[in-house]
Amino acid sequence: MAAKGCRPSRQDISAPVAVETDDKPAVLVRLELDHHRMSWVMDALEDEIRKLSDGGEYDLSRIEDALGYLAAYADTVHHPLEDRMFDNVLDKGLTPAERALVLGNLKQHVDIIEATRIARRDVANVLNDIVVPLERLVADLTDYVALQRTHMRTERQQLFPLAERFLTQPEWQAIAEQFEQSPDPMFDLKTKAFERLYESIVER
Ligand SMILES: [Fe+2]
Numbered sequence: 001m002a003a004k005g006c007r008p009s010r011q012d013i014s015a016p017v018a019v020e021t022d023d024k025p026a027v028l029v030r031l032e033l034d035h036h037r038m039s040w041v042m043d044a045l046e047d048e049i050r051k052l053s054d055g056g057e058y059d060l061s062r063i064e065d066a067l068g069y070l071a072a073y074a075d076t077v078h079h080p081l082e083d084r085m086f087d088n089v090l091d092k093g094l095t096p097a098e099r100a101l102v103l104g105n106l107k108q109h110v111d112i113i114e115a116t117r118i119a120r121r122d123v124a125n126v127l128n129d130i131v132v133p134l135e136r137l138v139a140d141l142t143d144y145v146a147l148q149r150t151h152m153r154t155e156r157q158q159l160f161p162l163a164e165r166f167l168t169q170p171e172w173q174a175i176a177e178q179f180e181q182s183p184d185p186m187f188d189l190k191t192k193a194f195e196r197l198y199e200s201i202v203e204r
């Protein structure tokens with residue numbers, strides 16, 4: 001169970017998505033679990049980036065699957081859920097610095113979604129034998145993982161505490177209800193399309 005201060009192990013990879021704890025709204029529990037899962041996907045991407053840059057035997061379809069998962073869940077559910085939460089936060093009495101932080105994060109979601117689209121296009125081009133310089137692919141994917149990790153760290157350290165401070169119980173409830181029908185396609189639904197990636201993450 002993903003409770004406050006408790007990092008789930010890979011054996012807990014299919015832990016319930018949203019578990020209300022005494023001291024944390026279920027939406028935040030879900031978002032933090034998403035971050036753990038996304039960080040495991042970043043580990044998988046980094047494995048392949050390392051092999052790409054070392055001249056090892058890389059697996060482009062694993063990169064394709066990882067980016068496909070991030071497009072299907074992080075970009076389609078996780079970030080929109082956060083956007084909804086941060087839209088509520090913007091209605092509160094924020095300081096100018098807090099407001100800038102929230103607006104910057106919303107803008108970063110747009111940047112990440114675009115970065116996922118470009119990375120998927122580049123990987124698809126390589127798989128279709130369209131020439132993409134390997135160095136550029138490595139550099140772009142490295143930047144992509146760094147952006148995702150920095151983004152998640154800022155949310156965990158600064159944005160989530162801000163939401164926890166300002167949002168009311170009815171607001172948390174409304175957000176939870178809006179997204180409860182949007183489960184994670186890999187870790188919760190075990191969708192066939194992500195089966196190989198999932199196995200590689202669990203076995204890592
Ligand atoms: Fe985010």
Ligand SMILES: [Fe+2]
Pocket residue numbers: 031035078079082152155
């Ligand atoms: Fe996030």
